[in-house]
Amino acid sequence: MSQPRAVPAGGKSGKAGGGPASVLFLCGRNSIRSPMAELLARRVLPKSTFIASAGIRPGERDPFVDAVLAEENLALGVWRPRTLEELEDSYFDLVVTLAPEAHHTALELTRSMAVEVEYWPTLDPSAVEGTREQILSAYRDVRDGLAERIARRFGGAITHAR
Numbered sequence: 001m002s003q004p005r006a007v008p009a010g011g012k013s014g015k016a017g018g019g020p021a022s023v024l025f026l027c028g029r030n031s032i033r034s035p036m037a038e039l040l041a042r043r044v045l046p047k048s049t050f051i052a053s054a055g056i057r058p059g060e061r062d063p064f065v066d067a068v069l070a071e072e073n074l075a076l077g078v079w080r081p082r083t084l085e086e087l088e089d090s091y092f093d094l095v096v097t098l099a100p101e102a103h104h105t106a107l108e109l110t111r112s113m114a115v116e117v118e119y120w121p122t123l124d125p126s127a128v129e130g131t132r133e134q135i136l137s138a139y140r141d142v143r144d145g146l147a148e149r150i151a152r153r154f155g156g157a158i159t160h161a162r
Helices: 033-044 063-070 100-109 132-154
Strands: 022-027 050-055 094-097 116-119
Touching: 022 033, 022 100, 033 050, 033 063, 033 132, 063 132, 094 100, 100 116
Parallel strands: 022 050, 022 094, 094 116
Antiparallel strands: none
16 A cells, blocks of 8 residues: 655644645545545645545545535546555645544554644445435535534635535
């Protein structure tokens, strides 16, 4: 498995302002939570921050993610789920894990590195059953919860397109 590379000697933050220079959002299959977080973080973090997402195993694109992101005028475009091994760059100074299995994997991979790992427990909305509207509501809750957490962590404003 590809490992996130350690930050250069000098600290966990690659930016003079104290924010991370690179952030990886990691979940189980990179189908729901981590791609949402990646896109939402792009609205808050500076353009110079490298932001990516991945899963610890292969996943399929989830159409409910596209639906709830479109409500916020966001789109994944041609994006597709990817695993850690498929990442083009493996240099991250912050790894945000969104699922227990992803957190355990990140801790194991970064054990001897100067990489900050944060665990943000996030419900997997694909486990919710019910009507289409009930399922979409669960996805919206995840999207909105991630947006709030990202804004709190990185100092941005919570913005909604609605």
